[in-house]
Amino acid sequence: xxxxxxxxxxxxxxxxxxxSKTKKYLxxxxxxxxxxxxxxxECGCIKSIADFKGxxxxxxxxxxxxxxLTIEFIKNNADFxxxxxxxxxxxxxxxxxxxxxxxxxxNGIFFIGGHPMAGRELNGFDxxxxxxxxxxxxIFTKDENTLDEKLYVLKELVTDIGCFDxxxxxxxxHDQMIAFTSQLPxxxxxxxxxxxxxxxxxxxxxxxxxxxxxxxxxxxNLWTQLFLSNKERLLEELDIFIENINNYRAALNxxxxxxxxxxIKTGRILKERDLEQNGKEKPHNFG
Amino acid sequence: xxxxxxxxxxxxxxxxxxxSKTKKYLxxxxxxxxxxxxxxxECGCIKSIADFKGxxxxxxxxxxxxxxLTIEFIKNNADFxxxxxxxxxxxxxxxxxxxxxxxxxxNGIFFIGGHPMAGRELNGFDxxxxxxxxxxxxIFTKDENTLDEKLYVLKELVTDIGCFDxxxxxxxxHDQMIAFTSQLPxxxxxxxxxxxxxxxxxxxxxxxxxxxxxxxxxxxNLWTQLFLSNKERLLEELDIFIENINNYRAALNxxxxxxxxxxIKTGRILKERDLEQNGKEKPHNFG
Numbered sequence: 001x002x003x004x005x006x007x008x009x010x011x012x013x014x015x016x017x018x019x020s021k022t023k024k025y026l027x028x029x030x031x032x033x034x035x036x037x038x039x040x041x042e043c044g045c046i047k048s049i050a051d052f053k054g055x056x057x058x059x060x061x062x063x064x065x066x067x068x069l070t071i072e073f074i075k076n077n078a079d080f081x082x083x084x085x086x087x088x089x090x091x092x093x094x095x096x097x098x099x100x101x102x103x104x105x106x107n108g109i110f111f112i113g114g115h116p117m118a119g120r121e122l123n124g125f126d127x128x129x130x131x132x133x134x135x136x137x138x139i140f141t142k143d144e145n146t147l148d149e150k151l152y153v154l155k156e157l158v159t160d161i162g163c164f165d166x167x168x169x170x171x172x173x174h175d176q177m178i179a180f181t182s183q184l185p186x187x188x189x190x191x192x193x194x195x196x197x198x199x200x201x202x203x204x205x206x207x208x209x210x211x212x213x214x215x216x217x218x219x220x221n222l223w224t225q226l227f228l229s230n231k232e233r234l235l236e237e238l239d240i241f242i243e244n245i246n247n248y249r250a251a252l253n254x255x256x257x258x259x260x261x262x263x264i265k266t267g268r269i270l271k272e273r274d275l276e277q278n279g280k281e282k283p284h285n286f287g
Numbered sequence: 288x289x290x291x292x293x294x295x296x297x298x299x300x301x302x303x304x305x306x307s308k309t310k311k312y313l314x315x316x317x318x319x320x321x322x323x324x325x326x327x328x329e330c331g332c333i334k335s336i337a338d339f340k341g342x343x344x345x346x347x348x349x350x351x352x353x354x355x356l357t358i359e360f361i362k363n364n365a366d367f368x369x370x371x372x373x374x375x376x377x378x379x380x381x382x383x384x385x386x387x388x389x390x391x392x393x394n395g396i397f398f399i400g401g402h403p404m405a406g407r408e409l410n411g412f413d414x415x416x417x418x419x420x421x422x423x424x425x426i427f428t429k430d431e432n433t434l435d436e437k438l439y440v441l442k443e444l445v446t447d448i449g450c451f452d453x454x455x456x457x458x459x460x461h462d463q464m465i466a467f468t469s470q471l472p473x474x475x476x477x478x479x480x481x482x483x484x485x486x487x488x489x490x491x492x493x494x495x496x497x498x499x500x501x502x503x504x505x506x507x508n509l510w511t512q513l514f515l516s517n518k519e520r521l522l523e524e525l526d527i528f529i530e531n532i533n534n535y536r537a538a539l540n541x542x543x544x545x546x547x548x549x550x551i552k553t554g555r556i557l558k559e560r561d562l563e564q565n566g567k568e569k570p571h572n573f574g
Contacts, residue, residue, distance in 0.1 A: 117493040137490050167490035177491035180484035185495035188475055190554025191531045195524060197467035198557060202565045203424050203454035204464035206404040208472035211498035216558035220551035224544050231539055237482060238536045242529065244478045249525045252518055257511050264507035267477025270485060271503035278489045 001157075004050045004058040005029040006073060008036050010120060011089045012064025013128025016045040018161035021130045025157070028058070036125045045130075056083040060157065062114075063088045066222050067229060071099045078107040085150045087114040091178060093141045093171035095229040101145055110150045113141035113171055115178070116158070121217055134162035141171045179233035184241060186223065187234075189216035288444075291337045291345040292316040293360060295323050297407060298376045299351030300415025303332040305448035308417045312444070315345070323412045332417075343370040347444065349401075350375045353509050354516060358386045365394040372437045374401040378465060380428045380458035382516040388432055397437045400428035400458055402465070403445070408504055421449035428458045466520035471528060473510065474521075476503035 001024065005016045008031040019025040029046035031037050040046045050057075061084050063070045070088045074081060086109050090096050093113045104111035117137040120127055138158040140151060155166045169177075192198070193216045201209055227234055251259040288311065292303045295318040306312040316333035318324050327333045337344075348368060350357045354377045361368060373396050377383050380400045391398035404424040407414055425445040427438060442453045456464075479485070480503045488496055514521055531550075538546040 117491070119493070136493060139491065165490065169490075174491070177484060177487065180482055181488050181492040181496045184479070184482075185499045187532065187535050188479070188499060189558070190551055191528055191535065192471070192475070193554045193557040193561070194531045195467055195471075195527050197464060197524065198561065200464065201468050201561075203452065203456075204404065204426065204461070205468040206406070206423060208502055209468045211501055212472045212475060213558060213561070214498055215495055216554040217562070218551060218555060220548045220555060223551050224548045227539055227547060228542060228544060231542070235536065235539060237484065238532070238539070240482050241478055242532060242536065244481045245474065245525070245529060245532075248474050248478065249522070249529065252514055252522060252525070255515060255518070257515060260514060261507045261511045264477055264505060264510050267480045267503040268505060268507060270480040271476070271500060274480070274485065274488075274500070275504070 002026045002058045004061045005064060007064035008040050008125045010123050010128050013125040014132035015062055017128060017130035018133055020045045022160050024160055039125060052077050052080040055079055058084055060085045067225050074100055081109045082107055085110045085153055087112050087154060089114055091226045092229045093174040097143055097171040105145050112146055112151055112154055115139045121214055135164045137165055137167055138163045139167045139174055141174055142168055175230050176233050179230055179237045183234050184237045186215050186218055189213050289313045289345045291348045292351060294351035295327050295412050297410050297415050300412040301419035302349055304415060304417035305420055307332045309447050311447055339364050339367040342366055345371055347372045354512050361387055368396045369394055372397045372440055374399050374441060376401055378513045379516045380461040384430055384458040392432050399433055399438055399441055402426045408501055422451045424452055424454055425450045426454045426461055428461055429455055462517050463520050466517055466524045470521050471524045473502050473505055476500050
């Protein structure tokens, strides 16, 4: 299997490293930075720098770029991508699929939206690692153009690089869930850091501080795109969150011990039920 | 050194186990549950069940009870505590110190407020562990009655059980910082779990979900006491948080990319500065 990874940042670099490590895939890659390309060649995670001129050269192409650049790259390189299975790694799926679905069908590109539930609080090729996907979920989206045999190839590939399981869902369901599981926590982290107390936490902090604030350090250009392109879903989650935190505030302000107790208890029961149903294991990597 | 631990839950049990493991301290203990007392005797972390009748029997007494029971225990057992160094483990300090300061001085009890920055998302003696304090901070509070030589004994003791460092501060400063580093994250976790999406996160979640929700499972009776007894400080932090999260919401709702970018960037810079100044290490235990 010949695989090409376009964009060798944290995710693309990790994909190239993980795929080449399996020895089952011949991996080429490309990055806009010459320095990154040279590092990737040197460490052996790509065999050569991909050249997008001419027709199909790869069975599978991963586009590991931001949403806007992902769409642009595919639209500008139809000949190169024709006949290949092409997958992106963007954190939103409905806007990507709706921008590319018809174009890809018309040009014979087998496009399947993808999103690895993997990441780190550090960016770039230098922080990429072949272990990034171990024990993680990988989400693929399915629409009316998706061919099961192409999806099967990608499912096998992500299993080869260590993923624990694959979730197949619609682009809309993906975006709804990701607003809750990923986008909202990133906003909570950034919001939390804005307290004037954050500067003085040392000596007064432990796991709670570290866990809530961990993902505050994110690229503002990428995440502004991600938030705005999932606006309606994220607003829904924000409104639910703001309503609920205001309930705690009101109970505290009113010295209403019974109401406060009930609010804490509801959170406890929901979390305990989650742990019972879904296991107590924390994923090994962050993201 | 003869040490007594009153209350053998997660914190008290861990203190007894850690202290007895050092071989430097003779540890007795007491718990309202006979079953817990027997387990503690059996595992050897206490030599005998403490008896509070008569005068001083211990150099140091840790009261590992809830705020209300801590105050009650000390007021009901002045003869037993007279001449000893007595420390609590409550998550708030100003209300404890103000309730006990004069009483302890009058009765010759050397009371020093304490709060280990250690914990787990599981409660009770069965989850206690001698390793709970390893690499953690331990906070002691100082007021006009605090004797330095008594504080020194406690500092040495918590270093013996593995603490990384000791923070000495005023009760008020403790409560202000803890509203931010501990109480607010516990409210965020419980608030987060209340989204209807939380039930369906499996297959769509990774570290962000787990980290934000981890401490949602807390005892509602204890934490209602802790929140209400630190009401003003916690309200301040809640108001700052709610104002800031509403800023993200407004920027998103207005499609204001520049403002959203600025908000994300500010969070990133604050977190990066924190990591630079205070190290990238996450404590080994949670709390």
